[in-house]
Amino acid sequence: MARPVILSVDDDPQVLSAIDRDLSRHYKHEYRIVKAGSPREAIDVARQLKQRGNAIALFLVDQRMPEMTGMKLLAEVRELHPEARKVLLTAYADTGVAIEGINDIGLDHYLMKPWDPPDQKLYPVLDDLLNEWKSHAHIPYDGIRIAGARFSPQSYAVREFLSRNQVPYQWIDIDEDSSMRGLIAEFPGGLDRLPVVFFPDGSFLSAPSNLKLAEKIGLQTEAQRPFYDVAVIGAGPAGLANALYAASEGMKVILIEQSGPGGQAGSSSRIENYLGFPSGITGSDLAQRASAQARRFGAEMLAAQEVIGIRREDPYRIVHLADGKEISAYAVILTTGMSVRMLDVPGIEKLHGLGVYYGVALSEAAAYRGCDVCIVGGANSAGQAALFFSRYARHVTILIHAPELSPRMSHYLVQRIVVTENITVIPNVEVSGVKGEDHLKQVVVRDVNTAGERTIDASAMFICIGTAPHSEMVAGLVERDEKGFILTGPDIPRVNGKPKGWTLERDPLLFETNIPGIFAAGDVRAGANRRVAAAVGEGSAAIYSIHRYLNTV
């Protein structure tokens, strides 16, 4: 952790180096001794330290400086480092000003110049002040810090991306930290370019894209080879399993993910039905273990790269990325899963991220501590979300279309919901509206039998109402069902006894689409059993088919 700073300020170079010498002699092992030759320089240093998350423990500032008095300077930097102790260096004639400073700006002490001998006149005073500071100071965080508005979709997206990639960060809500708000207001683009992500090296990015963030934090975003045996698209359970097995069998494999590893499973607070974990495992833990395992076998993994298309140039399959780059492989497997369906009610779009969330935004739980929240949907993901949020929220209301939770929700979840005091289930309803200007305030629900409406107070609504497959990148290339799920193997419809669009003598292999060498596994595949274990199973089993295909090219 970075050492806290003692900042001394004097425009007289001789006095400044004398202070610096005496401070270094006594404090340099525990504190970083920094000097500034003018008030302007001191303000810049104080701002930079605030930006980096470094704490100033003590200011030692000369009163008589032509550019700005020491008192004025201390008043200016007080907001940036409110916990720092403030000491003024004065001549005898300034003692009246210093005494006023005790009331006006919370001056902690004034020291007469000269302070010789420091063992008697300087160190005892500063020791006391620094000990006092230590007992009150918050330990500074020297990792990545995100400063943004709590209810902004962009701030949410950046937090979600870092969580997905297991990158720890500290969140700073600028509505609660006025000095950080002031600091950001002066950046290029100011408060219109939130969030601002501060890095430990002192740099920052305003409103960064996933790709920019990934590059900055050192995630791999570019392929290292010109060519691969297999390109796996999507790092959910199916893609991770596929990449792991491919790499372990010696194939050159690249796994391309638009966000971070884990997929839908990554947002699960506890997966309780996955083999080998009797007390359950969080989705992010499972994803982290699987990524480490796949990397250990030599799988390359790209983060923050969205695949927008696939081209066939026999015998190659070319993958197009959103940033314009291309990746070539003999075989491609789509393990792109699916995401939640959108709710179509008036006014909902503008509240997206401002209290309205699709899926289970676990990272938002702390933001809604003590609030009322609604969960829309009756499947297992909704049940898990309700139980998770019940630990933070004052009350959780589950809104379902059906008359009761069973049988769509697993029995073990229903049993737990029934005994959780701060969860209520409202059956036979659908969401018909939302209310709130800059943040969700109320949810309007309509009774599906009587059409009568009622409003429910809620600061957040998490929508888990079904899903849509991520298969747009192969629209027009591979056969899909009417909902967009990808058809594979025996599920591909036949025309004149042959699979539709199929050109080879042999039939498509298991998990192979109607385009030879393009495979699909997991939730994106039509007919998949939408569970973590099933996705892992399909991703692993598809390697057998890919192997057979590679033997033919």
Ligand SMILES: Cc1cc2nc3c(=O)[nH]c(=O)nc-3n(C[C@H](O)[C@H](O)[C@H](O)COP(=O)(O)OP(=O)(O)OC[C@H]3O[C@@H](n4cnc5c(N)ncnc54)[C@H](O)[C@@H]3O)c2cc1C
């Ligand atoms: C909240 C929640 C809780 C759940 N709990 C359980 C549970 O307890 N037990 C259970 O068995 N199942 C559970 N499930 C279901 C389970 O998570 C899924 O069945 C499983 O994750 C499917 O895995 P997948 O790899 O096929 O797809 P996904 O998990 O959906 O992963 C697909 C990945 O592909 C990426 N991707 C998509 N499009 C692109 C693109 N164009 N370019 C690059 N990358 C792309 C996505 O970002 C994503 O990471 C839960 C699901 C949810 C949402």
